[in-house]
Structure formats: structure tokens, C-alpha cells
Amino acid sequence: MKYHHLGIPTKKEIPDEKYLPHLKMYVSGYGKNEYGIEWVRYDEDADFPDIVKELPHVAFEVDDLKAAIEGKNVIIKPNSPSPGVLVAFIEENGAPVEFIQIDRSMVEEGI
Numbered sequence: 001m002k003y004h005h006l007g008i009p010t011k012k013e014i015p016d017e018k019y020l021p022h023l024k025m026y027v028s029g030y031g032k033n034e035y036g037i038e039w040v041r042y043d044e045d046a047d048f049p050d051i052v053k054e055l056p057h058v059a060f061e062v063d064d065l066k067a068a069i070e071g072k073n074v075i076i077k078p079n080s081p082s083p084g085v086l087v088a089f090i091e092e093n094g095a096p097v098e099f100i101q102i103d104r105s106m107v108e109e110g111i
Helices: 051-052 065-069
Strands: 002-010 017-021 027-029 037-042 057-061 074-082 087-094 093-103
Touching: 002 051, 002 093, 051 074, 051 093, 065 074, 065 087, 065 093
Parallel strands: 002 037, 057 093
Antiparallel strands: 002 057, 017 027, 027 037, 074 087, 087 093
């Protein structure tokens, strides 16, 4: 497991944000700054737990997503926000934590 990014929820529109219609959310920043910070803005009707929409989360890249979440309090089941990327969220002592599995042969550079 290695650090991937820090996700920070925002309600502010950011000029370079990218809309993910199937998730009803916007993402911005990841891969564009040296610290791995990503800003996330959700549609009002986005189906995510409040803990994810309201609190920052830390994300770790893992080789095996299923193994990483086994026995954990999963709050967002494994899903694919983009081709070659599989993510899931757990809750750890009141904080959201994201695990991300990446097929580097399929993803664009900077993911």
C-alpha cells in the first residue's frame, strides 16, 4: 500500500474540474500538483455517504482491492470511476479512507 492522494470535498466550482456523470461528482487537481491533492465536488443527489461528501479522505494505491477491504467497514463498495481504475472506501475510526487499484496498462498518465 502506498499513498496516492488526499481528497478534499468542496462546494466551490474549480475551473479545471472534470465531471464524472455516472458518479454525479466533479474532480480536480490530482496529477496536477506535486502533493497529490484532489478536490471533489458532489451533485446534491450524489449517492455517497455524508462522511465522504463532508470530510477529507486519504487514498492509498493497493495491488489487490478485495484483499485491502476484507474485514473492514466498507462504506462505498468497489466501483470503477474510469477505465483501469477500481476504488472502494472504508470508514476507519470516523474517517473515510479510499483504496485504489490501478491497471497501469489502461490508464492515462498522471492517475
